[in-house]
Amino acid sequence: MLTERRRRGPQRSETSRQAIIAAASTLFQKHGYDHLTIEAIAAEAHVGKQTIYRWWPSKAAIIAECLSEGLLLPDWFVPENTGDVRADLRTWLRNIVLFLSASGNETLLRSLVIAGAENADVAQVLNERLGVWQVIADRVGDDTIEVGEALVGAIVIRSLRGGTLDEKFADRLLDAIAL
């Protein structure tokens, strides 16, 4: 039987890895995606720059990993299933606007949009992470993935336009979507 022969020498330091993504998350939330620098992450994590470049090809990849590890977005961004689709979506939308209207989180949304628009990998992870599309499609029926895109998209546009994100918005948005 083939036993996977490990290399000689030290292995990747899990401590450093976690320090890096923690530092990246902190700085991302504090200063946004632009203004986030590798040097600052290295300094914040008490880590050499090379340790970052050795394992990640770009700052986008670091942010993607932060997302995968759940350090930037809460886990609960998926609708419940009580049987009443409309009510479930309403609750989900209200949770989201509640989260986004909290201090600092609107900046977070903008930064995530930037990160996703600049880098396809981040977009991919965001897609999976936020991945409500399929859930919604499953509930609403015949693969109307556009419903999910319209809901999430409306939130993004509203936020970028500087509009208020509140429950009234959530309700009116849901009314605008045919189910």
Place this chain on the structure above:
Amino acid sequence: MLTERRRRGPQRSETSRQAIIAAASTLFQKHGYDHLTIEAIAAEAHVGKQTIYRWWPSKAAIIAECLSEGLLLPDWFVPENTGDVRADLRTWLRNIVLFLSASGNETLLRSLVIAGAENADVAQVLNERLGVWQVIADRVGDDTIEVGEALVGAIVIRSLRGGTLDEKFADRLLDAIAL
């Protein structure tokens, strides 16, 4: 009677102003918002850097002005009014996806999203420029501005997710929105 006294000395050079926004537009479309540098704009426009810094506070402001002057987006991004609201919106959506699926224009969309997300002024101008919200609201009735946000938002999300932007998408999206 108050006669507005003009200040002494030379006035702002309109030639330089136009050279700058033209150069900025060119480079924006060629390389995207990130990778767009003030130095490159100055060089392309055969202009001193200081002439840019004298009149614009940031590259975002330059892009905002490019948008205002119609250098980055075509003017016709507003629905017609034939009386048949659904048909008008369908035509409008098809035009948009047609435009975005043309070579290079998806990159343009991403860059505009980044610029708008990074800078509130750009977002404001994009809002006015793309400003279909009110038009749609007027047509569809009782100020459902969320309809416009959902339509535009869905396009953005679809694009960022890397999905195909075609007529089928446009039609299915319209079906998903209650009118």
Place this chain on the structure above:
Amino acid sequence: MLTERRRRGPQRSETSRQAIIAAASTLFQKHGYDHLTIEAIAAEAHVGKQTIYRWWPSKAAIIAECLSEGLLLPDWFVPENTGDVRADLRTWLRNIVLFLSASGNETLLRSLVIAGAENADVAQVLNERLGVWQVIADRVGDDTIEVGEALVGAIVIRSLRGGTLDEKFADRLLDAIAL
């Protein structure tokens, strides 16, 4: 008889000219020759930059004019003539070291050296202004212009080397020169 007809239009403003050389003198003494800028002179004199460039080819020329007008150096830098050459030179040297050891005047000397070394016109005016060479040569006899150069040069070198400029130095210097 033909009276020299003056040109039509305004003549050179004597007010501006004096404001400019006064401002230049002030700034020269305050900040030195390097660190002296045309823009600062124009601002200090409440004068347009062009008014300076119209009449002087360089900042060195302005300083040369300041020297000619006696704004930077006192007039009395010429030995008396009591008949006792040695005593007269001693008094002259002592006056100079007294002047130079006063606060700020050592900086003045350095700045003048810089200005003279950078620009031949300034050197020329300094030569005339400080022009003790011929006076000394006349007194000491058979055109020993090198005596003057050695005396002034020793002062400059002593100052640049950061040495003390006092009466003892003056006396010892005079002793070192054969008369």
Place this chain on the structure above:
Amino acid sequence: MLTERRRRGPQRSETSRQAIIAAASTLFQKHGYDHLTIEAIAAEAHVGKQTIYRWWPSKAAIIAECLSEGLLLPDWFVPENTGDVRADLRTWLRNIVLFLSASGNETLLRSLVIAGAENADVAQVLNERLGVWQVIADRVGDDTIEVGEALVGAIVIRSLRGGTLDEKFADRLLDAIAL
């Protein structure tokens, strides 16, 4: 026992250091102290600007180091000692005026004067480098440092005044100084 522990990480690049002072020396002699720019040095030395700013606080400091390394002035600017003080000084003076009357070297002298007058560190190095003061004082006797200052100063003044620097000047200067 104390073993001097070297710090971790890369050491200063001696190659870069020498390239920088060589470039600085070249440009100094070609264009003078004013007109010498850090950017030009960096470009000439094929070095990043930051590498210069990391190790030198100013261009004056670079020139000071060039002097210390013997890149700007020949080493032989010190009188011999044959026993005949007057003859030795005469030879020394003649060598100096010979050197200075060579093409370009008068400009070099002026630039060095400017550099020394603008910056105390350069003056200090020049003082040590040119340091004939003590040598002369030792020879001539009872610490008459002023003799050296007068000799060197006379040369400087003669040069700045635009006078000719030749053997006749050297001889007459020596005659003017009491030994």
Place this chain on the structure above:
DNA sequence: AAATAAACGAGACGGTACGTCAGGTCTTAGA
């Protein structure tokens, strides 16, 4: 146990772009 080799923290390196300052020229309105 010794030798080997990769990962580590630190940080110097050649670069690019930043935003500012001053240079010297040119343009405008007012005196």
Place this chain on the structure above:
DNA sequence: TCTAAGACCTGACGTACCGTCTCGTTTATTT
């Protein structure tokens, strides 16, 4: 037609980060 004001292009300033590379140290796996 000269002045004050100031916009123009140019180019150097000193700083921040980039991504690469080079140290001396630490650590884990062979020999």
